[in-house]
Amino acid sequence: MTVLWILLGIIAFFVAFSLSWRWASRVWSLPCPWVTAWRFDNPLLRRLTRATLDRLQLRPGQRILEIGPGPGRLLIQAAQRVLPGGEAVGIDIQPGMIERLKVRADRAGVTNLKAILGDTTQPHVPEASFDLVFLCTSLGEIPDRAAALGQCHRALKPAGMLSITEIIGDPHYQSRSVVQRLAQAAGFRFQSMQGRSWFYTDSFVKP
């Protein structure tokens, strides 16, 4: 019986912690700390990583941008998929994540990847310079989501694609309706949805 109460207490603590973090992230920038970056590359996530990359339908020669790449779980492989001729760029707000991304890209022998340290609500890349901008479990960590999507719009070429992936269980999970509302308010046209609510990718086009 005592064990059950301890278990319930631990679960209640994590739920309360996640909800508070989620709520506070609407006001302050509280990204998941870079010291927990190892979480993103575990064998359990590998299937989701492959599925997310397949949904992006990457092609050689594309210029792609990931907002909040963390240690590069997706971006490093995405950079390989746009070869030959393509280039991948990642913008992350945490120096620790950017350092880790650079080290891991070097180790993988990936040379067509550029890592930029910065807040994605500010302009960091030339206007209309990317074919695809994508986010995976990053949008909810950004207090000003509208400004972030505005910068995605600015960075994309006309007819460029915005892809947003969300995975349930992430404390900053964004529902499909919220993502669609924010993307449309930023000037995007809804294009397609893949997956189910617990792990979905919605695509939008810059008209």
Ligand SMILES: C[S@@+](CC[C@H](N)C(=O)[O-])C[C@H]1O[C@@H](n2cnc3c(N)ncnc32)[C@H](O)[C@@H]1O
């Ligand atoms: C949950 S991690 C996701 C990492 C990666 N997209 C993945 O799926 O493995 C969210 C990332 O977004 C970054 N981030 C949060 N707020 C940001 C902002 N305002 N500008 C740029 N990056 C941000 C965090 O530093 C973190 O690396």
